[in-house]
Amino acid sequence: MRSLKLPAVSGFDEMIAPGGGARPHYTSYHDWLLRQDRGLLQRKRKEAELQFHRVGITFNVYGEDSGTERLIPFDTLPRVIPASEWDLLERGAIQRVNALNLFLHDIYHDQNIIRDGRIPAEQIFGNSQYQPCMQDVDLHNQVYSHISGVDLIRDGEGDWYVLEDNLRTPSGVSYMIENRRMMMRLFPELFAEQTVAPVEHYPTLLLETLQQSASYSHPTVVLLTPGQFNSAYFEHAFLAQQMGIELVEGADLFVKDGFVYMRTTAGPQRVDVIYRRIDDDFLDPLAFRSDSMLGVPGLLSVYRQGNVVLANAVGTGVGDDKSIYPYVPDMIRFYLDEEPILNNVPTWQCRKPDDLKEVLERLPELVVKEVHGAGGYGMLVGPAASQAEVELFRDRLLADPENYIAQPTLSLSTCPIFVEEGIAPRHIDLRPFVLSGNETRVVPGGLTRVAMKSGSLVVNSSQGGGTKDTWVLEGGEET
Amino acid sequence: MLSRTASDLYWLSRYFERAENTARMLDVVWNLSLIRFAVDTQAEIAAPLAITGTGDHYGSRYGKVTIQNVLFFFTLDADSPASIYSCLRQARASAHAVRGKITAEMWESVNSTWLELKDIRQMGLQAYGETAFFEWVKNRSHLFRGATYGTLMRSDTFRFLRLGTFIERADNTARILDVKHREGQQESNTTLDYYRWHALLRSVGAYEAFREMFSETINAERVAELLILRPEVPRSLLSCLQMLCELLPSIEGNAGLESKRLAAVQLARLQYGDMNHIVDIGLHDYLTDFLRRVNELADTIQSEYLELV
Numbered sequence: 155m156r157s158l159k160l161p162a163v164s165g166f167d168e169m170i171a172p173g174g175g176a177r178p179h180y181t182s183y184h185d186w187l188l189r190q191d192r193g194l195l196q197r198k199r200k201e202a203e204l205q206f207h208r209v210g211i212t213f214n215v216y217g218e219d220s221g222t223e224r225l226i227p228f229d230t231l232p233r234v235i236p237a238s239e240w241d242l243l244e245r246g247a248i249q250r251v252n253a254l255n256l257f258l259h260d261i262y263h264d265q266n267i268i269r270d271g272r273i274p275a276e277q278i279f280g281n282s283q284y285q286p287c288m289q290d291v292d293l294h295n296q297v298y299s300h301i302s303g304v305d306l307i308r309d310g311e312g313d314w315y316v317l318e319d320n321l322r323t324p325s326g327v328s329y330m331i332e333n334r335r336m337m338m339r340l341f342p343e344l345f346a347e348q349t350v351a352p353v354e355h356y357p358t359l360l361l362e363t364l365q366q367s368a369s370y371s372h373p374t375v376v377l378l379t380p381g382q383f384n385s386a387y388f389e390h391a392f393l394a395q396q397m398g399i400e401l402v403e404g405a406d407l408f409v410k411d412g413f414v415y416m417r418t419t420a421g422p423q424r425v426d427v428i429y430r431r432i433d434d435d436f437l438d439p440l441a442f443r444s445d446s447m448l449g450v451p452g453l454l455s456v457y458r459q460g461n462v463v464l465a466n467a468v469g470t471g472v473g474d475d476k477s478i479y480p481y482v483p484d485m486i487r488f489y490l491d492e493e494p495i496l497n498n499v500p501t502w503q504c505r506k507p508d509d510l511k512e513v514l515e516r517l518p519e520l521v522v523k524e525v526h527g528a529g530g531y532g533m534l535v536g537p538a539a540s541q542a543e544v545e546l547f548r549d550r551l552l553a554d555p556e557n558y559i560a561q562p563t564l565s566l567s568t569c570p571i572f573v574e575e576g577i578a579p580r581h582i583d584l585r586p587f588v589l590s591g592n593e594t595r596v597v598p599g600g601l602t603r604v605a606m607k608s609g610s611l612v613v614n615s616s617q618g619g620g621t622k623d624t625w626v627l628e629g630g631e632e633t
Numbered sequence: 634m635l636s637r638t639a640s641d642l643y644w645l646s647r648y649f650e651r652a653e654n655t656a657r658m659l660d661v662v663w664n665l666s667l668i669r670f671a672v673d674t675q676a677e678i679a680a681p682l683a684i685t686g687t688g689d690h691y692g693s694r695y696g697k698v699t700i701q702n703v704l705f706f707f708t709l710d711a712d713s714p715a716s717i718y719s720c721l722r723q724a725r726a727s728a729h730a731v732r733g734k735i736t737a738e739m740w741e742s743v744n745s746t747w748l749e750l751k752d753i754r755q756m757g758l759q760a761y762g763e764t765a766f767f768e769w770v771k772n773r774s775h776l777f778r779g780a781t782y783g784t785l786m787r788s789d790t791f792r793f794l795r796l797g798t799f800i801e802r803a804d805n806t807a808r809i810l811d812v813k814h815r816e817g818q819q820e821s822n823t824t825l826d827y828y829r830w831h832a833l834l835r836s837v838g839a840y841e842a843f844r845e846m847f848s849e850t851i852n853a854e855r856v857a858e859l860l861i862l863r864p865e866v867p868r869s870l871l872s873c874l875q876m877l878c879e880l881l882p883s884i885e886g887n888a889g890l891e892s893k894r895l896a897a898v899q900l901a902r903l904q905y906g907d908m909n910h911i912v913d914i915g916l917h918d919y920l921t922d923f924l925r926r927v928n929e930l931a932d933t934i935q936s937e938y939l940e941l942v
Contacts, residue, residue, distance in 0.1 A: 208741050405637070
C-alpha cells in the first residue's frame with residue numbers, strides 16, 4: 155500500500171504509524187491526500203490566506219508597532235483524534251477543571267487542603283496570584299473558572315499529559331471555530347465523507363455558561379475587552395458578536411449605588427455578568443493597579459457585594475500557576491476522591507533544595523519555566539539552548555529558585571503540515587476549552603497549535619506558532 | 634447601544650461619505666483642469682482647498698497650487714487629514730472597533746477597501762489613473778452602502794450609520810455648491826459657467842435629474858434649487874434633512890431632544906423654502922447659515938448620543 159513519504163522523525167506522529175502507513179483513524183484522510191496533486195494544497199493555502207486577510211482574522215503582536223496585524227499561520231492538514239481517545243481527554247479535562255474549581259473555592263473559604271497538609275500554606279498565600287480580597291466571597295454554583303483551557307501534549311510514546319491549565323483568560327477559541335469554517339469552505343468533500351464532530355456551537359454554550367453564572371435568570375451579559383490594540387481583540391469582537399452581547403471597554407462602564415452600568419445611547423443600562431478578558435490587575439484601579447486605564451473604578455466592591463458576576467472570577471490565577479500545577483493530581487484525589495484520568499508532566503519544584511540540585515545537574519536536557527510566565531516568554535528549552543543561555547538560566551535559578559520549575563524535555567508528538575518543500579512533520583499541542591456552568595462541558599475538539607519550524611517545540615502564536623483544525627472523528631477508532 | 638459603539642458607527646459612515654464626496658469633487662476639478670479655456674483655471678484647481686477649509690495647511694506643506702499637488706493632497710497624502718487615504722483609514726479604524734456590530738460582509742468591504750487603497754498608494758495616482766481612482770472610491774462607497782442595506786438588521790446600528798452619512802452629505806453638498814457659486818460670481822464667462830455647473834451636476838450624479846426636471850439651459854439658480862430644495866434628488870439638502878428627521882426619532886430611548894428639535898427646524902426651513910427668497914438673501918449667505926446650523930446639529934448629536942459623559 156502506498157504511504158505518504160515524510161522526512162524522518164523521532165517520536166510519535168499523529169498520522170503515520172511507526173512502520174509507515176496511516177494510523178486507522180487517519181486512513182481516509184491519508185488516502186485522499188495521496189490522490190491530490192501538490193498544486194491543490196498550494197492553491198488552497200493561498201485561498202485560505204486571502205480569505206483570512208479579507209475577513210481580518212489577525213492578531214496584534216506586542217513589541218511591534220502598535221496596531222501591527224499579523225495572520226496566525228494556518229495549516230490545511232487536519233489534526234484527527236478518534237472519538238474513543240477524545241472520550242478520555244474530555245473526561246480527564248472535566249475532572250481536572252472540577253477539581254480546580256473546588257480548590258479555588260476551598261482556598262478562599264475553609265482552606266481544608268492546607269489544613270490537611272496536602273499543599274504548603276506558603277505556596278498559596280505567598281503566591282502573587284492569590285487575592286486576599288476573595289476570602290469568604292460566595293460565588294454562584296461555587297464556580298471560579300467558568301472558561302478554562304487545558305493544554306495537552308503527547309510524548310514520544312503517544313501518552314497524553316497535561317502541560318498546563320489556563321484559568322485566567324484563555325484565548326484561541328475563535329481560531330478553533332474559524333479554522334473549522336475555513337476547512338469546510340476549502341474541502342467540503344472531506345466533511346461529506348467522514349463524521350467530524352461539530353464545534354461551531356461553542357458560542358451558544360459559552361453564552362449559556364455566562365448566563366448560568368448569575369443566580370437569577372435573563373442577566374445582561376457583556377464582554378469586557380482591553381480594546382482594539384490587544385493581541386486577542388479579534389477574538390473578543392468575534393465572541394461578542396456570535397453571542398449577541400455588547401463588547402465593552404472599561405470606559406463604557408461605571409459604578410453607581412452598588413451596581414455596574416454601561417453608557418448607552420438610551421442612557422445607563424445595568425450589567426449583571428462581565429465576561430472579562432482583562433487580567434485581575436487591571437480590573438479596578440481603586441483595588442488593584444491604580445495606573446490601569448482599562449478597568450472600571452469601584453468594580454471590585456460591587457463584585458464582592460454579589461451585584462455583578464465576573465467570569466472568570468478574581469483570583470483564579472493561583473490555580474493555574476506553575477508552582478501549583480504539581481499539586482493538581484493530589485487535588486483530584488482530595489476533592490473528588492478519584493484517580494486523575496490525565497497525567498501531569500513530572501515536575502521539579504526548584505524551591506525544594508533537592509529538586510534544585512538535580513535540575514542544576516541536568517540543566518541542558520530540561521525545560522525550565524518561570525512559575526508565573528505565560529506565552530512562551532522567559533523559558534529555557536535546554537536541548538535547543540546554547541551553552542551561554544544555559545549558564546544564564548543557571549545564574550537565574552540560583553538567584554531566585556522559587557521563581558522556577560523544571561520538566562523533562564518531552565518530544566511533543568508531530569503531525570504533518572504543508573510547507574514549501576511539501577509535507578513535513580511538525581510538533582503540536584492541543585487546547586480544549588472547558589465550560590463550567592450548571593454542569594461542566596467541553597466542545598469536541600479544541601485549538602491545535604503547531605510549531606512551524608522544523609524541530610521546534612514552541613507552539614505559541616506570539617512566537618510564530620500556527621494552528622490547525624482539530625477533528626474529533628466518529629467511527630475512526632484506534633485499533 | 635453603547636455610546637462608544639454609536640460614535641464609531643457614526644464616524645465610520647461620515648468618513649466613508651467624506652471620501653466619496655472628496656472623490657466626486659476632485660473628479661470635477663480634474664476634468665476642468667484638462668479643458669483648456671482661454672481663461673486661467675487656477676481658481677478651479679484651488680476650489681477644493683476652499684471647500685474644505687484646508688488652504689492654510691496645504692500652503693504650509695506645498696506652497697504653490699498645482700493640479701498634481703492638490704490631487705495628491707486630497708487623495709493619497711497620508712499626512713493630510715483631508716485626503717481620501719486619511720478618511721478611509723479612519724473609516725477602517727472605526728469599523729475595526731465595531732466589527733462585531735456590523736455584518737461580516739460590511740466589514741469585509743471596508744477592510745478590502747483599505748487593503749486595496751494601500752496597494753494603490755504604492756502604485757501612485759498617475760499610474761493607477763486619476764479618473765479610475767475616483768471611480769474606484771465611489772464604487773467602494775456604493776459597495777459598502779449596498780452591503781449595509783442588503784445585510785444589516787434595521788436597528789440602532791443601522792440608524793447611527795445612516796445618521797453619519799446624511800450629516801456629512803448635507804455638509805458636503807452645501808460646501809461644494811457654495812464654492813462653485815462664488816466662482817461663478819467672480820467672473821462672468823458664459824461658456825465656462827456652463828461647464829462649471831455641468832461639472833458640478835455630474836459630480837453629485839444629478840445631471841440626469843436636472844435634464845429630466847428642467848427643460849432650460851443649465852444655470853446657477855436652477856442647479857441651486859435642485860441641490861437645496863428638491864426632495865427627488867438624493868444628495869439635496871432637503872433630502873438629507875428629511876432622512877435625519879426620520880432617523881433621529883426612531884433611535885431607541887428618549888435621548889436627543891435638542892437634536893430632534895434642531896433637525897426639525899432646519900427641515901421646515903427647507904420644506905417651506907423658496908428659491909426667490911434664497912436669491913434675495915444671497916446664495917452664499919444662505920449656505921453659510923445652513924452650514925452653521927448643520928454643524929450645530931452635528932455637535933448636538935455628538936453630545937446627546939455619542940459622548941461618554
